[in-house]
Amino acid sequence: MTDTAPPIDAASAPTSGHSLGIRTRTYLYAALLIVAAVVLVPLVTTALGGFKTLGDLRGNAFGLPQTWMFSNYTDILVSQRYWLQMGNSLLIAGLTVFLVLTLAAMAAFVFAHVKFFGSQHLLNYFLIGLMFPAATAILPLFIRIRDLGLLDTYWGVVLPQAAFGLGMSILLFRNYFRGMPLELFDAAFVDGAGYFRFFWHITLPLSRPIIATVGIISFVGSWNSYILPLILLNSESKYPWPLGIMVYRGEFSTDWQLILAFITLTITPTIIVFFVAQKHIIAGLTAGAVK
Amino acid sequence: MAGLELRNISKSYGAVSVIEGINLEVTDGEFVALVGPSGCGKSTILRMIAGLEDITGGDISIGGEIVNDLTPKERNIAMVFQSYALYPHMNVYRNMAFNLELAGKPKAEIDRRVRAAATMLELEPLLDRKPSQLSGGQRQRVAMGRALVRDPSVFLFDEPLSNLDAKLRVQMRSEIKQLHKKVGVTSVYVTHDQVEAMTLADRVVVLNKGIIQQAGSPMELYRQPANTFVAGFIGSPAMNFFEATIVGGAARTAPGVSFEFRPASRLTEGQPVTVGVRPEHFQRTGQGPGLTGPVSIVEPTGGQTFVTVDLAGQPTVVTVSGDDLVEAETNLTLYTSPQQVYVFDRETGTRLSEN
Numbered sequence: 298m299t300d301t302a303p304p305i306d307a308a309s310a311p312t313s314g315h316s317l318g319i320r321t322r323t324y325l326y327a328a329l330l331i332v333a334a335v336v337l338v339p340l341v342t343t344a345l346g347g348f349k350t351l352g353d354l355r356g357n358a359f360g361l362p363q364t365w366m367f368s369n370y371t372d373i374l375v376s377q378r379y380w381l382q383m384g385n386s387l388l389i390a391g392l393t394v395f396l397v398l399t400l401a402a403m404a405a406f407v408f409a410h411v412k413f414f415g416s417q418h419l420l421n422y423f424l425i426g427l428m429f430p431a432a433t434a435i436l437p438l439f440i441r442i443r444d445l446g447l448l449d450t451y452w453g454v455v456l457p458q459a460a461f462g463l464g465m466s467i468l469l470f471r472n473y474f475r476g477m478p479l480e481l482f483d484a485a486f487v488d489g490a491g492y493f494r495f496f497w498h499i500t501l502p503l504s505r506p507i508i509a510t511v512g513i514i515s516f517v518g519s520w521n522s523y524i525l526p527l528i529l530l531n532s533e534s535k536y537p538w539p540l541g542i543m544v545y546r547g548e549f550s551t552d553w554q555l556i557l558a559f560i561t562l563t564i565t566p567t568i569i570v571f572f573v574a575q576k577h578i579i580a581g582l583t584a585g586a587v588k
Numbered sequence: 589m590a591g592l593e594l595r596n597i598s599k600s601y602g603a604v605s606v607i608e609g610i611n612l613e614v615t616d617g618e619f620v621a622l623v624g625p626s627g628c629g630k631s632t633i634l635r636m637i638a639g640l641e642d643i644t645g646g647d648i649s650i651g652g653e654i655v656n657d658l659t660p661k662e663r664n665i666a667m668v669f670q671s672y673a674l675y676p677h678m679n680v681y682r683n684m685a686f687n688l689e690l691a692g693k694p695k696a697e698i699d700r701r702v703r704a705a706a707t708m709l710e711l712e713p714l715l716d717r718k719p720s721q722l723s724g725g726q727r728q729r730v731a732m733g734r735a736l737v738r739d740p741s742v743f744l745f746d747e748p749l750s751n752l753d754a755k756l757r758v759q760m761r762s763e764i765k766q767l768h769k770k771v772g773v774t775s776v777y778v779t780h781d782q783v784e785a786m787t788l789a790d791r792v793v794v795l796n797k798g799i800i801q802q803a804g805s806p807m808e809l810y811r812q813p814a815n816t817f818v819a820g821f822i823g824s825p826a827m828n829f830f831e832a833t834i835v836g837g838a839a840r841t842a843p844g845v846s847f848e849f850r851p852a853s854r855l856t857e858g859q860p861v862t863v864g865v866r867p868e869h870f871q872r873t874g875q876g877p878g879l880t881g882p883v884s885i886v887e888p889t890g891g892q893t894f895v896t897v898d899l900a901g902q903p904t905v906v907t908v909s910g911d912d913l914v915e916a917e918t919n920l921t922l923y924t925s926p927q928q929v930y931v932f933d934r935e936t937g938t939r940l941s942e943n
Contacts, residue, residue: 483640484673488687488734489661498686502677 340564347558354554369558378541383563386537389454389526390519396459397466397515398508404463405470406496410482420471426464431457432524439528449531457529458519466511473507474500509577517567538563590651590741591616592637592774597646599632599798606632607798610646614742614776614791619768621777621789623821629798630778634744637776639663650741661690666735667744670751672727674719674734680706681715684734705736708770709763725756732767743768743775749784761787782822786810794818816937819864819930825894828904830863831934839863839931841900845879849929850942861940864930867894867907874923883916895920 346354347369349362373379408420447453485495523539545552592614599607607629614620622630635641639660647654655663674683688698706712709729749757779785785792786806793803802814813819819827832839834855838846847863885896891910896903897920931941
């Protein structure tokens with residue numbers, strides 16, 4: 298018993314990659330720049346537009362502001378309504394993420410590890426949800442939510458959002474769980490774990506990438522959701538931020554610079570969350586593709 | 589500790605039968621190795637003993653109690669897997685303690701048992717490390733430690749050394765042997781490596797296509813193989829086989845090429861047979877005419893050299909001392925002793941000679 302341990306911090310991962318020719322590299326960077334521009338131009342334009350006056354915005358949509366109107370942002374930041382709407386959005390998104398993660402992970406675990414009659418059909422049934430956007434079911438949804446007495450409540454928005462998010466989330470979780478080594482399952486069984494303990498003690502701690510991925514997708518989906526809150530919420534005090542934009546739209550004129558500032562302030566949290574969780578998200582989306 | 593008994597065990601997936609009527613008794617404290625080629629059913633048998641796989645027919649009993657319907661936990665077995673199956677997010681201590689935690693043991697007892705197992709396997713300095721920070725040998729030792737802390741009735745090993753390099757495999761082999769000596773738990777060890785099986789086990793069970801071909805002590809299998817499969821599987825390099833016919837009490841492979849063997853009453857004149865001779869049982873000196881053929885390949889390994897000679901029209905591997913100088917494309921004359929020539933029925937493969 299003499300074999301020695303490798304140093305803990307051994308940087309053992311070999312660097313891999315193909316050496317590309319200059320021409321290929323140039324094309325590659327050009328393509329990346331175009332894609333980056335498609336994503337960045339609207340974001341930067343929105344953020345800069347928030348610093349402009351309405352006249353400046355109309356005459357100079359893409360350039361730098363002639364006068365930097367910081368007040369556009371500070372006025373929003375000091376308004377109580379902004380924070381109320383942010384709080385509503387956060388609450389709705391938080392509850393949606395919690396429900397989606399809990400239900401999708403448990404359902405996906407069953408589909409990944411438990412063999413039972415009709416499991417494939419049941420999974421297909423769940424996945425049918427992927428084919429219907431929420432807008433197509435808005436009328437029956439409204440009636441059902443009204444019958445449940447959930448109109449103009451947070452749960453009235455959270456439950457349908459979670460339901461529509463389950464299909465994709467179950468699929469992502471299931472593929473990830475199926476990629477986990479089966480011997481771990483056997484070892485845990487021999488150790489005395491049942492399905493629930495294996496799920497709780499082994500599967501979940503090893504699933505951080507996919508939890509982050511599904512969590513972010515659900516969060517952003519809920520954060521940006523417009524139609525469902527619009528149909529299902531009546532009280533302005535319960536409005537999430539996408540409905541808050543309507544305040545800046547008048548019958549005869551619209552304060553576009555304030556709308557752009559408002560949008561910038563509201564999407565900033567999701568961008569920050571995305572950058573923080575980026576590594577996990579990419580790992581989660583590609584998991585199961587290769588062993 | 590407890591003995592283990594498999595009575596008429598069978599396993600099939602739909603119409604496909606993979607295990608047929610296995611009967612095996614492992615006495616208390618015995619170390620039995622199941623050996624056979626890939627797909628012979630050895631891992632399936634181990635998984636059925638563990639309760640990870642249902643049995644289609646028969647009974648499995650541990651310590652006299654039939655465990656067919658018990659969960660792995662209730663069988664009080666411990667299993668070491670080929671890929672170690674350590675929990676990547678837990679450190680060594682928690683990996684070893686996990687099964688005791690699930691069993692609801694008091695913290696003090698868990699600590700005592702984990703540290704005792706860690707001491708036995710020299711794992712104390714590694715208790716805080718995650719599996720990714722361990723070498724292959726250390727991971728395998730942790731896997732054994734995890735099994736050890738349970739104080740199981742039966743230890744099951746599923747090709748535990750297959751992922752290790754050759755040198756480490758030899759080292760871990762002796763560690764497993766020492767461990768078994770210390771704890772004396774009934775053990776079933778699955779491997780496709782006959783050397784591993786021979787060196788570790790009190791008894792080796794050779795399997796092929798879901799059927800036990802022969803069970804016995806390592807030397808019994810080596811000296812008295814029941815059939816051509818066992819004869820070819822046990823021993824390295826493998827036994828050489830020649831097709832022959834019984835003529836005048838000897839096995840004739842070609843005109844002028846005959847093997848003398850210990851007579852058996854079951855043989856008749858003109859009977860088609862298969863002759864088997866182990867590479868190490870050819871000698872370069874002896875009595876009689878001997879067998880001469882050209883050397884085609886010479887493979888020195890140090891202490892021994894494997895020489896391929898064309899005998900009776902077929903390549904035959906012969907083991908000679910590393911000190912013997914043999915060159916390719918020269919003729920080599922070889923001799924055999926009748927006690928070391930095996931004769932098998934050509935159709936059934938059953939051994940006919942009395943070795």
